[in-house]
Amino acid sequence: MKIITCIKQVPDSEAKVTAQDGQVSWGESPLVINPFDEYAVEAALQQKDNGDFTVTALCIGPESAKEALKHALAMGADEAILVSDPALENLDSQGAARVLASAIQKIGDGKLVIFGRQTLDNGAGVTAAQTARVLGWPLLSFTGKLELNGEGVRVERVIEEGKQTVSAKLPAVMSVIQNIGEPRYPSFMGIRKASKANIPVWTLADLGMTAPATAVRRIELMNPPARDAQCEIISGDSPEEIAEILVEKILAEKVL
């Protein structure tokens, strides 16, 4: 039985990301596996540690995204698949969900599909729900703990209002949050194995589909409004005096 983790490659979270000539620029910073997706890989590997599963990492992206897949392999995933096609350049989340659903069907024998809670780049966090919808499988989002039991899965979800225990039959789609546990570091052996791995590349033709229609389109990219960077350090003879000055200043800003 297979657990499939869907990952994406994004600029490192430390990168200085700017808009340049209408394009996103991240300078010399590396592209890495989306940090939230490392939790997805970790969640899958925890199930592999305890049961009879193999873990497949799946990614849509250019050839260079193989590096993100190699990270998942180095952590302990058994196989990796890249979906890459020039026709996918302007993919939106619903298009991504349709492509991922086709790839998941082609991989076959998937019992559980695990996503990170969102990506660092677009950040919409809707692809897991949309993939579940296309597949017609149950969705268990914001999962912090999971327990597989034969034909089903029971999870603890963390939502705004508290924690919920939810169960569903397999196969299912889930998104995980950091409560799942810190992602393991790639082992030395894992890195060696990953560096030699042959990662198959599937095109849309391999999936028997054409490029999904794009509904969402970016029309402008903007840097955030420049912030008044000057910080005024308040000083005084005593904490009480500083506090009084600070309160005056805060109230004068009229934000409260």
Place this chain on the structure above:
Amino acid sequence: MKTCVYIDHFKGEVVQASWEALGAAKSFGEAAAIVLGSGIEGLVKSAFEFGADEVLAADDASLADFRPETYASTLSAILADSSPALVLLPSTSRTREVAAMSAIDLNSGVLTDVTGLELDGESVLATRPIYEGKLFEKTTCAARPQFVTLRARAFPRPSPEAGRSGSVRNYPAAGRALTTVEGYAAGEMGVSLVDAGVIAAGGRGVSNNPSLGLDEAETAKKGFELLGELAGVLGGAVGASRAVVDAGFIPYAHQVGQTGKVVAPDLYIAAGISGAIQHIVGIRSAKLVVAINKDAEAPIFQAARYGVVGDLFTFVPALTAAFKKKLGK
């Protein structure tokens, strides 16, 4: 232009940003509120009071627990019948699911976490943060209806008008639930960081203060009590950095930043928070940031308008007292 607004609620408690979405819709013309659930008369009444011109409701026992499949199918059926150009939803864990799934059903797109809206005819131009708020993009959706989720506190909340009412159109529940809700444990009450007007937040400096002669857990307990008193005077909530949440000193519900909540308070007071980039991205939308830190070189000061270099354990109580005095409490 006719807009539909999805009223999000958890067990009958409305997410207040739903009313902000209703206010935004009204600025474009007629607004119909969509209310799904079981025993929802109170919610329907509130929707009219907050400005709905019409309510499209599905009141059914099968909708008692929120399950994404049934809620999305019911929403899709209502939208297919009423065919609005635009659907606005508050941005929450639930709407992420229903908007996402309904967009698949209706072959359209979702624009999430939107902070600014303009209209170009019947096409919406939505501004939303991307790359953790390092950039913004203006996006459109070519298909209909356009699903747009609005970030809390980005749009003004209308005032309710008591006794206002209108007509209700009832719809049946649709779809088949694929999950079972077995249990629920309420989170800590009063922690609604995304709705908070003021947040007093603590970081490593709250637990790491050897001069008190206490162990770290006791130090953190004391520190968060002080921040709780400050937040209390200002009617606000207590936030925290990832470091103190990971150390187990305060629950995850309080965490601000990339892996916690993105917040937009009027005033954010960061005490003993060094200001890692992952924290800063979570507070970019705060109107005013005040930083308190022993280390004058802490990066948090670069994100703050006002700073105080000092020990939060002596300064926070002084600040609480000064606010009390000034606000006459």
